Amino acid sequence: MAEPAPRSSVQFGGTTVTYLPDGVVRANPLAAFPGTTHTDWDSYSDLLDNDEWLVVSVGSFLIRNDAGVTLIDLGLGEVHFEVPAAATYDGGQLLTNLSAEHLYPADVDFVLFTHLHRDHVGWVSDGAGGLTFPKARHIVNQEEWNHWWSFGDPTGPDPETVLAPLTPAIEFFGTQPPVSGISALPTPGHTPGHTSFLITDPATDDNVLILGDAIHTRAQLENLDWTFRSDYDSRLALKRRTDLLYRHGESEPLIANGHFSGSVFGHSCVHR
Template identity: 30%
Template sequence: MRLLLALFAAVAVAASTLAHAAGPQQKGQAPGWYRMPLGDFEVTALSDGTVALPWHTIMKAPAARIQAMLAQQYLKSPLETSVNGYLVNTGSKLVLIDAGAAGLFGPTLGKLVAHLKASGYQPEQVDEVYITHLHGDHAGGLADAEGKAVFPNAVVRLDAKEAAFWLDAANASKAPAEMKSAFVGAQRSMKPYVDAGRMKTFDGLAEGVELVPGVRALAARGHTPGHTVYAVESQGAKMVVWGDLMHLAAVQFPQPDIAVQFDSDSKAAVPQRKKAYADAAKKGYYVAVAHISFPGIGQLRPDGKGYRWLPAPYTVPAPAGK
Protein backbone atom coordinates (compact mmCIF):
# COMPACT_ATOMS: atom_id res chain seq x y z
CA MET A 1 0.00 0.00 0.00
CA ARG A 2 2.81 2.37 0.93
CA LEU A 3 4.51 1.52 -2.35
CA LEU A 4 1.30 2.23 -4.26
CA LEU A 5 0.89 5.61 -2.53
CA ALA A 6 4.49 6.47 -3.36
CA LEU A 7 3.84 5.53 -6.98
CA PHE A 8 0.73 7.77 -7.13
CA ALA A 9 2.72 10.60 -5.61
CA ALA A 10 5.43 10.16 -8.22
CA VAL A 11 2.86 10.19 -11.05
CA ALA A 12 1.21 13.29 -9.57
CA VAL A 13 4.57 15.10 -9.47
CA ALA A 14 5.28 14.09 -13.07
CA ALA A 15 1.83 15.29 -14.17
CA SER A 16 2.22 18.66 -12.45
CA THR A 17 5.65 19.07 -14.06
CA LEU A 18 4.08 18.36 -17.46
CA ALA A 19 1.30 20.86 -16.80
CA HIS A 20 3.93 23.59 -16.38
CA ALA A 21 6.20 22.36 -19.18
CA ALA A 22 4.63 24.31 -22.08
CA GLY A 23 7.03 26.86 -23.49
CA PRO A 24 5.90 30.02 -25.27
CA GLN A 25 4.25 29.47 -28.68
CA GLN A 26 6.99 29.48 -31.32
CA LYS A 27 5.01 30.97 -34.30
CA GLY A 28 6.54 30.90 -37.78
CA GLN A 29 6.34 27.99 -40.24
CA ALA A 30 8.56 25.24 -41.63
CA PRO A 31 10.78 26.43 -44.50
CA GLY A 32 8.51 26.76 -47.53
CA TRP A 33 9.82 24.23 -49.99
CA TYR A 34 8.14 21.13 -51.33
CA ARG A 35 9.79 18.63 -53.64
CA MET A 36 8.32 16.13 -56.07
CA PRO A 37 9.76 14.08 -58.91
CA LEU A 38 8.45 14.64 -62.43
CA GLY A 39 9.78 11.86 -64.67
CA ASP A 40 13.56 12.25 -64.50
CA PHE A 41 13.23 15.87 -63.40
CA GLU A 42 12.95 17.23 -59.89
CA VAL A 43 10.48 20.01 -59.12
CA THR A 44 10.85 22.07 -55.94
CA ALA A 45 7.97 24.39 -55.12
CA LEU A 46 9.27 27.48 -53.31
CA SER A 47 7.05 29.65 -51.16
CA ASP A 48 7.70 33.38 -51.28
CA GLY A 49 5.33 33.75 -48.32
CA THR A 50 1.70 34.81 -48.10
CA VAL A 51 -0.15 38.12 -48.27
CA ALA A 52 -3.71 39.00 -47.21
CA LEU A 53 -5.66 40.27 -50.23
CA PRO A 54 -9.18 41.80 -50.45
CA TRP A 55 -10.46 39.45 -53.15
CA HIS A 56 -14.05 40.70 -52.72
CA THR A 57 -12.89 44.00 -54.24
CA ILE A 58 -10.33 42.51 -56.66
CA MET A 59 -12.61 40.07 -58.48
CA LYS A 60 -14.87 41.43 -61.21
CA ALA A 61 -18.08 40.28 -59.52
CA PRO A 62 -20.23 41.69 -56.69
CA ALA A 63 -18.45 41.55 -53.31
CA ALA A 64 -21.32 39.62 -51.70
CA ARG A 65 -21.14 36.94 -54.39
CA ILE A 66 -17.38 36.51 -53.90
CA GLN A 67 -17.78 36.30 -50.11
CA ALA A 68 -20.55 33.70 -50.54
CA MET A 69 -18.35 31.57 -52.82
CA LEU A 70 -15.47 31.84 -50.34
CA ALA A 71 -17.79 30.91 -47.46
CA GLN A 72 -18.59 27.66 -49.28
CA GLN A 73 -14.99 26.69 -48.53
CA TYR A 74 -14.91 28.21 -45.00
CA LEU A 75 -12.92 31.17 -46.32
CA LYS A 76 -13.40 34.91 -46.09
CA SER A 77 -11.92 37.93 -47.86
CA PRO A 78 -9.42 39.48 -47.09
CA LEU A 79 -7.80 36.10 -47.56
CA GLU A 80 -4.23 35.01 -46.82
CA THR A 81 -2.89 34.17 -50.29
CA SER A 82 0.22 32.23 -51.30
CA VAL A 83 2.91 33.48 -53.68
CA ASN A 84 4.80 30.50 -55.16
CA GLY A 85 7.72 29.97 -57.52
CA TYR A 86 8.92 26.65 -58.97
CA LEU A 87 12.46 25.35 -59.34
CA VAL A 88 13.01 22.65 -61.96
CA ASN A 89 16.18 20.58 -62.05
CA THR A 90 16.26 18.87 -65.45
CA GLY A 91 19.57 17.16 -64.73
CA SER A 92 21.43 19.51 -67.08
CA LYS A 93 19.83 22.87 -66.18
CA LEU A 94 18.49 24.43 -63.01
CA VAL A 95 15.50 26.54 -64.01
CA LEU A 96 13.53 28.83 -61.70
CA ILE A 97 10.04 29.80 -62.87
CA ASP A 98 9.05 33.10 -61.24
CA ALA A 99 11.11 34.74 -58.51
CA GLY A 100 8.68 36.06 -55.89
CA ALA A 101 8.27 39.63 -54.67
CA ALA A 102 11.44 40.40 -52.66
CA GLY A 103 10.59 43.58 -50.71
CA LEU A 104 7.95 44.96 -53.10
CA PHE A 105 4.86 43.84 -51.13
CA GLY A 106 5.78 44.00 -47.48
CA PRO A 107 7.40 41.77 -44.88
CA THR A 108 5.22 38.65 -45.28
CA LEU A 109 6.65 38.02 -48.77
CA GLY A 110 10.20 37.91 -50.12
CA LYS A 111 11.15 34.54 -48.67
CA LEU A 112 11.76 32.62 -51.89
CA VAL A 113 15.57 32.77 -51.81
CA ALA A 114 15.72 31.71 -48.14
CA HIS A 115 13.51 28.75 -49.02
CA LEU A 116 15.58 27.91 -52.10
CA LYS A 117 18.66 27.74 -49.83
CA ALA A 118 16.78 25.71 -47.20
CA SER A 119 15.87 23.23 -49.96
CA GLY A 120 19.57 22.58 -50.67
CA TYR A 121 20.28 24.94 -53.59
CA GLN A 122 22.12 28.25 -53.93
CA PRO A 123 21.03 31.22 -56.08
CA GLU A 124 24.41 31.02 -57.90
CA GLN A 125 23.43 27.56 -59.19
CA VAL A 126 20.34 28.78 -61.04
CA ASP A 127 21.09 28.67 -64.79
CA GLU A 128 17.84 30.10 -66.13
CA VAL A 129 14.95 32.13 -64.71
CA TYR A 130 11.69 32.08 -66.67
CA ILE A 131 9.23 34.84 -65.87
CA THR A 132 5.50 34.29 -66.43
CA HIS A 133 4.97 38.07 -66.42
CA LEU A 134 6.57 41.19 -64.99
CA HIS A 135 4.20 41.91 -62.10
CA GLY A 136 6.11 42.52 -58.86
CA ASP A 137 5.04 39.32 -57.10
CA HIS A 138 6.63 37.26 -59.91
CA ALA A 139 9.69 39.30 -60.95
CA GLY A 140 10.46 41.44 -57.87
CA GLY A 141 12.74 38.74 -56.46
CA LEU A 142 15.15 39.04 -59.40
CA ALA A 143 16.94 42.02 -57.78
CA ASP A 144 18.03 42.58 -54.18
CA ALA A 145 17.59 45.75 -52.08
CA GLU A 146 20.67 47.32 -53.73
CA GLY A 147 19.39 46.52 -57.21
CA LYS A 148 21.92 43.72 -57.77
CA ALA A 149 21.10 40.43 -59.51
CA VAL A 150 19.93 37.81 -56.99
CA PHE A 151 20.75 35.08 -59.53
CA PRO A 152 24.23 36.18 -60.63
CA ASN A 153 24.79 33.41 -63.18
CA ALA A 154 21.29 33.13 -64.63
CA VAL A 155 19.87 34.13 -67.97
CA VAL A 156 16.37 35.59 -67.52
CA ARG A 157 13.94 34.69 -70.28
CA LEU A 158 10.52 36.13 -71.00
CA ASP A 159 8.18 36.86 -73.90
CA ALA A 160 9.44 39.75 -76.04
CA LYS A 161 5.97 41.34 -75.81
CA GLU A 162 6.14 41.34 -71.99
CA ALA A 163 9.58 42.97 -71.99
CA ALA A 164 8.54 45.51 -74.64
CA PHE A 165 5.46 46.56 -72.66
CA TRP A 166 6.93 46.96 -69.17
CA LEU A 167 10.49 48.04 -69.98
CA ASP A 168 9.53 50.79 -72.41
CA ALA A 169 10.12 54.29 -71.00
CA ALA A 170 7.30 55.82 -73.08
CA ASN A 171 4.80 53.23 -71.84
CA ALA A 172 5.85 53.90 -68.26
CA SER A 173 5.49 57.67 -68.59
CA LYS A 174 2.01 57.49 -70.12
CA ALA A 175 0.76 54.86 -67.63
CA PRO A 176 -2.06 55.90 -65.27
CA ALA A 177 -0.90 56.96 -61.78
CA GLU A 178 -1.94 53.69 -60.11
CA MET A 179 0.15 51.71 -62.63
CA LYS A 180 3.38 53.73 -62.28
CA SER A 181 4.81 51.66 -59.45
CA ALA A 182 4.29 48.45 -61.45
CA PHE A 183 6.45 49.86 -64.26
CA VAL A 184 9.10 51.10 -61.83
CA GLY A 185 9.18 47.66 -60.13
CA ALA A 186 9.45 45.73 -63.42
CA GLN A 187 12.27 47.93 -64.70
CA ARG A 188 14.17 47.80 -61.41
CA SER A 189 13.87 43.99 -61.25
CA MET A 190 15.15 43.47 -64.80
CA LYS A 191 17.85 46.16 -64.82
CA PRO A 192 20.84 44.11 -63.57
CA TYR A 193 20.10 41.41 -66.16
CA VAL A 194 19.49 43.90 -68.99
CA ASP A 195 22.75 45.71 -68.09
CA ALA A 196 24.70 42.43 -68.08
CA GLY A 197 23.20 41.23 -71.38
CA ARG A 198 21.52 38.38 -69.54
CA MET A 199 17.92 39.16 -70.47
CA LYS A 200 16.89 36.99 -73.43
CA THR A 201 13.44 37.34 -74.92
CA PHE A 202 11.58 34.85 -77.08
CA ASP A 203 8.70 35.33 -79.50
CA GLY A 204 5.89 33.59 -77.64
CA LEU A 205 3.71 31.13 -79.52
CA ALA A 206 0.56 29.42 -78.28
CA GLU A 207 1.96 26.06 -79.49
CA GLY A 208 5.15 26.60 -77.53
CA VAL A 209 8.84 27.44 -77.82
CA GLU A 210 11.40 25.03 -76.32
CA LEU A 211 13.86 26.92 -74.06
CA VAL A 212 15.84 23.99 -72.66
CA PRO A 213 15.14 20.29 -73.34
CA GLY A 214 11.91 19.44 -71.52
CA VAL A 215 10.78 23.00 -70.81
CA ARG A 216 8.61 24.97 -73.25
CA ALA A 217 7.17 28.47 -73.07
CA LEU A 218 3.54 28.78 -74.17
CA ALA A 219 2.04 32.20 -74.85
CA ALA A 220 -1.06 32.74 -72.67
CA ARG A 221 -1.59 36.48 -73.11
CA GLY A 222 -4.32 38.47 -71.43
CA HIS A 223 -3.43 38.86 -67.76
CA THR A 224 -0.51 40.90 -69.15
CA PRO A 225 0.53 41.57 -72.77
CA GLY A 226 3.15 38.80 -72.77
CA HIS A 227 1.88 36.47 -70.04
CA THR A 228 3.45 33.04 -70.51
CA VAL A 229 2.97 29.59 -68.99
CA TYR A 230 5.75 26.97 -68.94
CA ALA A 231 5.26 23.28 -69.70
CA VAL A 232 7.75 20.94 -68.05
CA GLU A 233 7.89 17.38 -69.41
CA SER A 234 10.02 14.33 -68.68
CA GLN A 235 9.44 10.64 -69.43
CA GLY A 236 5.74 11.20 -70.10
CA ALA A 237 5.18 13.16 -66.87
CA LYS A 238 4.04 16.76 -67.31
CA MET A 239 3.48 19.88 -65.23
CA VAL A 240 2.40 23.27 -66.55
CA VAL A 241 3.37 26.30 -64.46
CA TRP A 242 0.46 28.69 -64.84
CA GLY A 243 1.65 31.98 -63.32
CA ASP A 244 -1.43 34.21 -63.07
CA LEU A 245 -3.66 32.36 -65.51
CA MET A 246 -5.90 32.22 -62.43
CA HIS A 247 -5.81 33.75 -58.94
CA LEU A 248 -8.53 32.56 -56.58
CA ALA A 249 -9.24 28.82 -56.51
CA ALA A 250 -12.49 29.00 -54.50
CA VAL A 251 -14.02 31.32 -57.11
CA GLN A 252 -12.33 30.65 -60.45
CA PHE A 253 -12.54 26.84 -60.48
CA PRO A 254 -16.34 26.82 -60.06
CA GLN A 255 -16.72 30.03 -62.14
CA PRO A 256 -13.82 30.32 -64.63
CA ASP A 257 -15.38 33.41 -66.26
CA ILE A 258 -14.91 35.64 -63.19
CA ALA A 259 -11.88 37.85 -63.92
CA VAL A 260 -9.61 40.01 -61.74
CA GLN A 261 -9.33 43.81 -61.85
CA PHE A 262 -5.61 43.70 -62.54
CA ASP A 263 -5.80 41.78 -65.83
CA SER A 264 -4.40 43.96 -68.60
CA ASP A 265 -7.08 42.48 -70.84
CA SER A 266 -9.75 40.37 -69.13
CA LYS A 267 -11.47 39.66 -72.44
CA ALA A 268 -8.34 37.77 -73.48
CA ALA A 269 -7.49 36.39 -70.02
CA VAL A 270 -10.81 34.57 -69.46
CA PRO A 271 -10.65 32.38 -72.61
CA GLN A 272 -6.97 31.62 -71.89
CA ARG A 273 -8.00 30.33 -68.45
CA LYS A 274 -10.88 28.27 -69.84
CA LYS A 275 -8.66 26.75 -72.53
CA ALA A 276 -5.97 25.86 -69.97
CA TYR A 277 -8.49 24.33 -67.54
CA ALA A 278 -10.06 22.22 -70.29
CA ASP A 279 -6.68 20.95 -71.51
CA ALA A 280 -5.43 20.12 -67.99
CA ALA A 281 -8.67 18.29 -67.12
CA LYS A 282 -8.68 16.37 -70.41
CA LYS A 283 -5.04 15.27 -70.20
CA GLY A 284 -4.69 14.96 -66.42
CA TYR A 285 -1.25 16.56 -66.09
CA TYR A 286 -0.14 18.52 -63.05
CA VAL A 287 -0.46 22.27 -62.91
CA ALA A 288 1.52 24.54 -60.58
CA VAL A 289 -0.16 27.82 -59.70
CA ALA A 290 1.44 30.93 -58.21
CA HIS A 291 -1.48 31.92 -55.96
CA ILE A 292 -3.05 28.59 -54.95
CA SER A 293 -2.17 27.64 -51.35
CA PHE A 294 1.42 26.40 -51.21
CA PRO A 295 2.71 24.26 -52.84
CA GLY A 296 -0.03 25.04 -55.36
CA ILE A 297 0.44 21.80 -57.33
CA GLY A 298 -2.55 19.71 -58.35
CA GLN A 299 -4.76 18.29 -61.09
CA LEU A 300 -8.20 19.19 -62.42
CA ARG A 301 -11.44 17.33 -63.03
CA PRO A 302 -14.53 18.78 -64.72
CA ASP A 303 -17.23 19.51 -62.13
CA GLY A 304 -20.57 20.94 -63.29
CA LYS A 305 -19.90 24.18 -65.18
CA GLY A 306 -16.42 24.46 -63.67
CA TYR A 307 -13.62 22.33 -62.30
CA ARG A 308 -12.56 20.57 -59.12
CA TRP A 309 -9.00 21.04 -57.80
CA LEU A 310 -7.23 17.89 -56.66
CA PRO A 311 -4.10 18.80 -54.69
CA ALA A 312 -1.08 16.60 -55.45
CA PRO A 313 -0.70 13.78 -52.92
CA TYR A 314 2.02 14.43 -50.36
CA THR A 315 5.27 12.70 -51.23
CA VAL A 316 8.68 12.24 -49.61
CA PRO A 317 11.18 11.49 -52.39
CA ALA A 318 14.05 9.13 -51.50
CA PRO A 319 17.26 10.95 -50.46
CA ALA A 320 19.89 11.52 -53.15
CA GLY A 321 21.96 8.44 -53.91
CA LYS A 322 19.46 6.00 -52.41
Protein backbone atom coordinates in the same frame (compact mmCIF):
# COMPACT_ATOMS: atom_id res chain seq x y z
CA MET B 1 -8.94 28.75 -42.37
CA ALA B 2 -6.66 29.20 -45.36
CA GLU B 3 -2.90 29.32 -44.89
CA PRO B 4 -0.09 30.21 -47.32
CA ALA B 5 1.27 27.21 -49.20
CA PRO B 6 4.41 25.62 -47.68
CA ARG B 7 7.50 24.41 -49.52
CA SER B 8 6.58 21.20 -51.32
CA SER B 9 7.75 19.02 -54.22
CA VAL B 10 6.56 16.58 -56.84
CA GLN B 11 8.92 14.23 -58.64
CA PHE B 12 8.35 12.34 -61.87
CA GLY B 13 11.16 10.44 -63.54
CA GLY B 14 14.30 12.55 -63.36
CA THR B 15 12.38 15.82 -62.92
CA THR B 16 11.57 17.54 -59.63
CA VAL B 17 9.28 20.57 -59.32
CA THR B 18 9.47 22.34 -55.96
CA TYR B 19 7.45 25.29 -54.75
CA LEU B 20 9.62 27.79 -52.87
CA PRO B 21 7.53 30.23 -50.79
CA ASP B 22 8.56 33.86 -50.70
CA GLY B 23 5.61 35.38 -48.85
CA VAL B 24 1.90 36.01 -48.84
CA VAL B 25 -0.66 38.55 -50.02
CA ARG B 26 -3.91 38.83 -48.10
CA ALA B 27 -6.50 40.45 -50.33
CA ASN B 28 -10.04 41.71 -49.99
CA PRO B 29 -11.69 39.20 -52.38
CA LEU B 30 -14.23 41.73 -53.64
CA ALA B 31 -11.41 44.14 -54.49
CA ALA B 32 -9.32 41.39 -56.10
CA PHE B 33 -12.27 40.16 -58.19
CA PRO B 34 -14.46 43.26 -58.65
CA GLY B 35 -17.34 41.42 -60.31
CA THR B 36 -17.91 39.10 -57.34
CA THR B 37 -20.12 39.41 -54.25
CA HIS B 38 -20.02 38.07 -50.71
CA THR B 39 -22.52 35.43 -51.80
CA ASP B 40 -20.14 34.27 -54.53
CA TRP B 41 -17.46 33.65 -51.91
CA ASP B 42 -19.71 31.79 -49.47
CA SER B 43 -18.77 28.51 -51.17
CA TYR B 44 -15.06 29.25 -50.85
CA SER B 45 -14.61 30.04 -47.16
CA ASP B 46 -11.71 27.55 -47.12
CA LEU B 47 -9.74 30.02 -49.28
CA LEU B 48 -10.22 32.89 -46.81
CA ASP B 49 -8.59 33.82 -43.49
CA ASN B 50 -10.35 34.77 -40.25
CA ASP B 51 -10.96 38.27 -41.59
CA GLU B 52 -12.58 36.78 -44.72
CA TRP B 53 -9.72 37.97 -46.90
CA LEU B 54 -8.29 35.82 -49.66
CA VAL B 55 -4.96 34.17 -48.82
CA VAL B 56 -2.66 34.41 -51.84
CA SER B 57 0.63 32.54 -51.70
CA VAL B 58 3.60 34.07 -53.50
CA GLY B 59 6.77 32.25 -54.48
CA SER B 60 8.84 30.57 -57.14
CA PHE B 61 8.92 27.18 -58.82
CA LEU B 62 12.24 25.37 -58.79
CA ILE B 63 12.70 22.80 -61.55
CA ARG B 64 15.59 20.37 -61.42
CA ASN B 65 16.16 18.16 -64.45
CA ASP B 66 18.96 17.12 -66.79
CA ALA B 67 19.10 20.69 -68.17
CA GLY B 68 20.09 22.10 -64.79
CA VAL B 69 18.42 24.32 -62.19
CA THR B 70 15.55 26.59 -63.26
CA LEU B 71 13.46 29.10 -61.34
CA ILE B 72 10.09 30.23 -62.66
CA ASP B 73 9.27 33.68 -61.24
CA LEU B 74 11.01 35.46 -58.37
CA GLY B 75 8.40 36.39 -55.79
CA LEU B 76 7.81 39.65 -53.95
CA GLY B 77 11.26 40.30 -52.53
CA GLU B 78 11.78 41.79 -49.09
CA VAL B 79 8.67 43.95 -48.86
CA HIS B 80 6.05 44.64 -46.21
CA PHE B 81 3.28 47.09 -47.05
CA GLU B 82 -0.46 47.60 -47.17
CA VAL B 83 -2.90 49.00 -49.69
CA PRO B 84 -5.78 50.12 -47.45
CA ALA B 85 -9.02 48.15 -47.92
CA ALA B 86 -7.39 46.12 -50.71
CA ALA B 87 -4.42 43.97 -49.65
CA THR B 88 -1.34 43.46 -47.49
CA TYR B 89 1.98 42.27 -48.93
CA ASP B 90 4.73 40.42 -47.05
CA GLY B 91 7.73 38.79 -48.73
CA GLY B 92 11.36 37.88 -48.28
CA GLN B 93 11.63 34.10 -47.80
CA LEU B 94 12.76 32.92 -51.25
CA LEU B 95 16.51 32.69 -50.69
CA THR B 96 16.01 30.97 -47.33
CA ASN B 97 13.82 28.35 -49.00
CA LEU B 98 16.29 27.97 -51.85
CA SER B 99 19.03 27.32 -49.29
CA ALA B 100 16.81 24.69 -47.66
CA GLU B 101 17.04 22.84 -50.99
CA HIS B 102 20.87 22.99 -50.66
CA LEU B 103 21.09 25.51 -53.47
CA TYR B 104 22.49 29.03 -53.70
CA PRO B 105 21.90 31.86 -56.17
CA ALA B 106 25.00 30.98 -58.19
CA ASP B 107 23.63 27.45 -58.71
CA VAL B 108 20.65 28.68 -60.75
CA ASP B 109 21.07 28.17 -64.51
CA PHE B 110 17.81 29.66 -65.81
CA VAL B 111 15.22 32.18 -64.63
CA LEU B 112 11.95 32.12 -66.60
CA PHE B 113 9.19 34.68 -66.08
CA THR B 114 5.48 34.10 -66.49
CA HIS B 115 5.18 37.90 -66.57
CA LEU B 116 6.68 40.96 -64.94
CA HIS B 117 4.18 42.10 -62.30
CA ARG B 118 5.93 43.10 -59.09
CA ASP B 119 5.02 39.96 -57.17
CA HIS B 120 6.90 37.88 -59.76
CA VAL B 121 10.16 39.86 -60.04
CA GLY B 122 10.99 40.76 -56.43
CA TRP B 123 14.36 39.00 -56.37
CA VAL B 124 15.65 40.10 -59.77
CA SER B 125 18.37 42.38 -58.41
CA ASP B 126 20.80 42.09 -55.52
CA GLY B 127 20.44 45.68 -54.29
CA ALA B 128 23.81 46.71 -55.68
CA GLY B 129 22.92 46.97 -59.35
CA GLY B 130 23.56 43.33 -60.19
CA LEU B 131 21.39 40.26 -60.55
CA THR B 132 20.53 38.04 -57.58
CA PHE B 133 21.14 35.00 -59.79
CA PRO B 134 24.31 36.13 -61.56
CA LYS B 135 25.01 33.05 -63.67
CA ALA B 136 21.44 32.43 -64.82
CA ARG B 137 19.97 33.12 -68.24
CA HIS B 138 16.90 35.31 -67.71
CA ILE B 139 14.14 34.72 -70.28
CA VAL B 140 10.74 36.36 -70.83
CA ASN B 141 8.21 36.95 -73.60
CA GLN B 142 9.42 39.83 -75.79
CA GLU B 143 6.02 41.54 -75.95
CA GLU B 144 5.91 41.47 -72.15
CA TRP B 145 9.33 43.12 -71.97
CA ASN B 146 8.50 45.77 -74.55
CA HIS B 147 5.21 46.57 -72.82
CA TRP B 148 6.75 47.39 -69.46
CA TRP B 149 9.43 49.58 -70.98
CA SER B 150 6.72 51.74 -72.54
CA PHE B 151 3.91 51.51 -69.97
CA GLY B 152 4.22 52.78 -66.42
CA ASP B 153 1.96 51.20 -63.79
CA PRO B 154 2.34 50.53 -60.05
CA THR B 155 1.74 46.81 -60.62
CA GLY B 156 4.60 46.59 -63.11
CA PRO B 157 8.36 46.10 -62.65
CA ASP B 158 10.40 48.87 -61.10
CA PRO B 159 12.57 50.47 -63.81
CA GLU B 160 15.61 50.87 -61.54
CA THR B 161 15.63 47.60 -59.59
CA VAL B 162 14.19 45.27 -62.24
CA LEU B 163 14.29 46.55 -65.81
CA ALA B 164 17.71 48.22 -65.69
CA PRO B 165 19.60 45.26 -64.12
CA LEU B 166 17.87 42.84 -66.50
CA THR B 167 18.55 44.82 -69.67
CA PRO B 168 22.10 43.53 -70.35
CA ALA B 169 21.07 39.92 -69.69
CA ILE B 170 17.48 39.52 -70.87
CA GLU B 171 16.60 36.94 -73.52
CA PHE B 172 13.28 36.17 -75.18
CA PHE B 173 11.28 33.02 -75.76
CA GLY B 174 11.55 31.66 -79.29
CA THR B 175 10.07 28.78 -81.24
CA GLN B 176 12.05 26.19 -79.27
CA PRO B 177 11.59 25.40 -75.56
CA PRO B 178 13.58 27.85 -73.45
CA VAL B 179 14.94 24.94 -71.37
CA SER B 180 14.95 21.26 -72.22
CA GLY B 181 11.82 19.73 -70.70
CA ILE B 182 10.10 23.13 -70.24
CA SER B 183 7.73 24.45 -72.91
CA ALA B 184 6.57 28.07 -72.91
CA LEU B 185 2.81 28.38 -73.56
CA PRO B 186 1.66 31.89 -74.57
CA THR B 187 -1.33 32.88 -72.42
CA PRO B 188 -1.67 36.67 -72.84
CA GLY B 189 -4.48 38.56 -71.20
CA HIS B 190 -3.43 39.04 -67.61
CA THR B 191 -0.51 40.92 -69.16
CA PRO B 192 0.34 41.34 -72.86
CA GLY B 193 3.00 38.63 -72.83
CA HIS B 194 1.90 36.36 -70.00
CA THR B 195 3.30 32.81 -70.33
CA SER B 196 2.40 29.48 -68.74
CA PHE B 197 4.78 26.51 -68.72
CA LEU B 198 4.46 22.78 -69.31
CA ILE B 199 7.13 20.77 -67.49
CA THR B 200 7.65 17.33 -69.08
CA ASP B 201 9.95 14.53 -68.03
CA PRO B 202 11.49 12.94 -71.16
CA ALA B 203 11.65 9.45 -69.68
CA THR B 204 8.08 9.19 -68.40
CA ASP B 205 6.18 11.85 -70.43
CA ASP B 206 4.56 12.88 -67.14
CA ASN B 207 4.09 16.60 -66.79
CA VAL B 208 3.11 19.54 -64.61
CA LEU B 209 1.28 22.55 -66.01
CA ILE B 210 2.41 25.76 -64.31
CA LEU B 211 -0.45 28.19 -64.82
CA GLY B 212 1.14 31.45 -63.72
CA ASP B 213 -1.50 34.16 -63.33
CA ALA B 214 -3.82 32.71 -65.95
CA ILE B 215 -5.59 31.62 -62.75
CA HIS B 216 -5.24 33.34 -59.37
CA THR B 217 -7.33 31.16 -57.06
CA ARG B 218 -8.92 27.70 -57.06
CA ALA B 219 -12.32 29.40 -57.11
CA GLN B 220 -11.64 30.44 -60.70
CA LEU B 221 -11.37 26.81 -61.78
CA GLU B 222 -15.14 26.67 -61.25
CA ASN B 223 -15.74 30.29 -62.27
CA LEU B 224 -13.58 30.92 -65.30
CA ASP B 225 -15.37 34.21 -65.97
CA TRP B 226 -14.21 35.80 -62.72
CA THR B 227 -11.96 38.70 -63.69
CA PHE B 228 -8.91 39.68 -61.66
CA ARG B 229 -8.52 43.39 -60.93
CA SER B 230 -5.18 43.84 -62.74
CA ASP B 231 -5.96 41.85 -65.90
CA TYR B 232 -4.68 43.88 -68.85
CA ASP B 233 -7.32 42.43 -71.21
CA SER B 234 -10.01 40.60 -69.26
CA ARG B 235 -11.73 39.10 -72.33
CA LEU B 236 -8.47 37.73 -73.69
CA ALA B 237 -7.48 36.44 -70.24
CA LEU B 238 -10.77 34.51 -70.03
CA LYS B 239 -10.26 33.01 -73.50
CA ARG B 240 -6.66 32.01 -72.85
CA ARG B 241 -7.24 30.39 -69.45
CA THR B 242 -10.26 28.53 -70.82
CA ASP B 243 -8.27 27.31 -73.84
CA LEU B 244 -5.33 26.36 -71.63
CA LEU B 245 -7.35 24.27 -69.20
CA TYR B 246 -9.51 22.63 -71.86
CA ARG B 247 -6.49 21.87 -74.04
CA HIS B 248 -4.82 19.92 -71.25
CA GLY B 249 -7.98 18.84 -69.41
CA GLU B 250 -8.44 15.50 -71.15
CA SER B 251 -5.15 14.16 -69.79
CA GLU B 252 -5.88 15.67 -66.35
CA PRO B 253 -2.34 16.91 -65.82
CA LEU B 254 -1.07 17.98 -62.45
CA ILE B 255 -1.42 21.75 -62.30
CA ALA B 256 0.61 24.15 -60.21
CA ASN B 257 -0.13 27.72 -59.25
CA GLY B 258 2.08 29.77 -56.98
CA HIS B 259 -0.88 31.83 -55.72
CA PHE B 260 -2.91 28.90 -54.40
CA SER B 261 -3.21 28.63 -50.62
CA GLY B 262 -2.75 25.34 -48.77
CA SER B 263 -1.05 23.49 -51.61
CA VAL B 264 0.10 24.88 -54.95
CA PHE B 265 -0.34 21.49 -56.66
CA GLY B 266 -3.64 19.95 -57.74
CA HIS B 267 -5.75 18.79 -60.68
CA SER B 268 -7.96 20.89 -62.88
CA CYS B 269 -11.69 20.33 -62.51
CA VAL B 270 -12.37 21.79 -65.95
CA HIS B 271 -13.56 19.25 -68.53
CA ARG B 272 -15.21 19.39 -71.93
